[in-house]
Amino acid sequence: MVAFLFILTGATAFISAPPKGPAPVVIAYVGGFRGLVQNPSAIMVEKLTHINYAFVDVKNGRAWLTNEATDTVNFRELNALKLRNPALKILISIGGWAWSENFSDAVLTEDGRRLFAASAVDIVRRYMLDGVDIDWEYPGVPGEEGNIFRPEDKQNYTLMFKALRESLDSLQQQTGRSYQLTTAVGGGRYFTDHTEMANAQQYLNYVNIMSYDYKTNPTGIAGHHTNLYGSTKDTAESSAHRSVQIFMEAGVPAEKLVMGIAFYGRAWAMKDATARGLNQQALKGARGGGYTRLKDSLMNQGYVRHWDRRARAPYLFHPVQHIFVTFDDERSVRAKCKYVKKHKLAGVMFWEYSSDPKGYLLNTIHNAFN
Template structure:
């Protein structure tokens, strides 16, 4: 038998052989570590976001109600705009609320707290503020200084709506481009502050689902400056009007007069070139109550007489569902729940655990970033939030 070592080293000195194989071994180790690091990063992807809005305009917020461990982001609503600067209309209680919200990070250090500017009531001054480069920069400086002062994690802009009247607001055609320029100015100043304090700061918007909103904005361009686009996928208008409809149907209904749906809205955004990982699906934690005309025998296709009002999910569950006076129904086509009281002819369109499951599955299938809900106090017992957490795993 030949000496194996002499065969191996034939034509190559021993020192050179060891150097070559050590080098090869090092390459294999680097490749092994790299592949496993990549696998680990894939397995430990950040979860879907769960963004909740908490309303401060009614006074001090009950912090015991909030479960920070079940949230990724909490948007405090709302700040106003005055003289092209961010403004707290109820400063006495707002400041206390913001400080108390920051204390929630003791339970969840990863929780992001944002100040939301605007909303349905405070959107009147957006168009004037966004009109010029000077006024946009003045607002951006004031808003980012606000973020730093109250140790927040970013801004949420809820302009309802650029180029459209909303609640009778000032609006102009230039809003379309100015909205994009406003977001650009905000993002640039947030990035400067973030670099200075070594912290990633977030910029989001609340966005309407309608074609009108997309026609009056440049969302394809604006998304470059946004971390998330919170789609207000609720309060759909009945089309044609005058008959019962769902406030937030996932799919078009075969039985209710509503040609609007969440699926149609999301697809509209995707066709505009909006990246799915920036889109967050909004879910209502409340419902609408309507009075149906007295000759209606069921809620399906019934003519509406008047709007009675809105109720939070907790109230709907306790005072309506548990009363035994309302019949609970599911539109299995639209994936929407509703109630009907045949005695007083009331129809209630609302969100529940069943409908939420379908929405969560849909957004995950579409690769959306996660969910947003309005508004925290409407689910005091945390029933819907618990379902969101279960489905987002």
């Protein structure tokens, strides 16, 4: 009888175990802005949930295929990858650093927002895609030199997503398919101060935090550009953890937040070997490059890899040439994936697929989530 009760109790406990939450998303930004996507059949789509196709431009108030001849080929070849992963979602990403100057004008009025939304969703419809990603850099504040921005962007950013969501829902009624709406966001408080993220998020499936490019000034302080935590005692230092906190405080639930991973490194030339370049004044920018290049080339050319325990981030330093390189590697990616699971975030995204064609980092993400 005791043995029977033990077995019964164990079986009951097994049956009543709470179900696991949704698997983390793995979103790859794939660049079509250069022209044809190189060797699309080599993309490891079995290890992805989404491809965000970068980028679609904004012109005359509409979403615009600037490179239509190659974009259409890319759409066809990316869609063909669903034969290997039927659950794959392919979204158009509109904007980016170079093509955000016309967002503010496009969504300034209700009629403008309807036109913009209709044009974006028409691209989704024509090429049988799965949704829209907005990469507006940045509402309400300067991005690239010459970008148009105004105070009204704060409310219009939200209203743009409302119009897009309505247009996608209308398409869903016609096709019976569901469509996703996401956005890429800057990782600092400047972004949440100039948007209404608590209101905007209700229309969004995911909010992709660009938790990289924290350091970009070629003559500024060289430091980590994609660190999980701060490397100093300064509580205001940029980090992925701080970015997550900022967006949660702004009203975005954890289950919609996606952490960014850099598949590339940034580099600076330093005046000497002080602190191996970390958090030191730089002389000028230097060549970084994609992770495959960093791993296969630089690490065999006199660069020494170091690990910042506080920041959970690696860096390279050349003791003779005094070049400092900041990047994500397998160890830092595992730390980010562990953070995502611990804090129940939606998943990870990365910029950009072609920077690591050998898949060192994507394989690490896949193994961490499986």
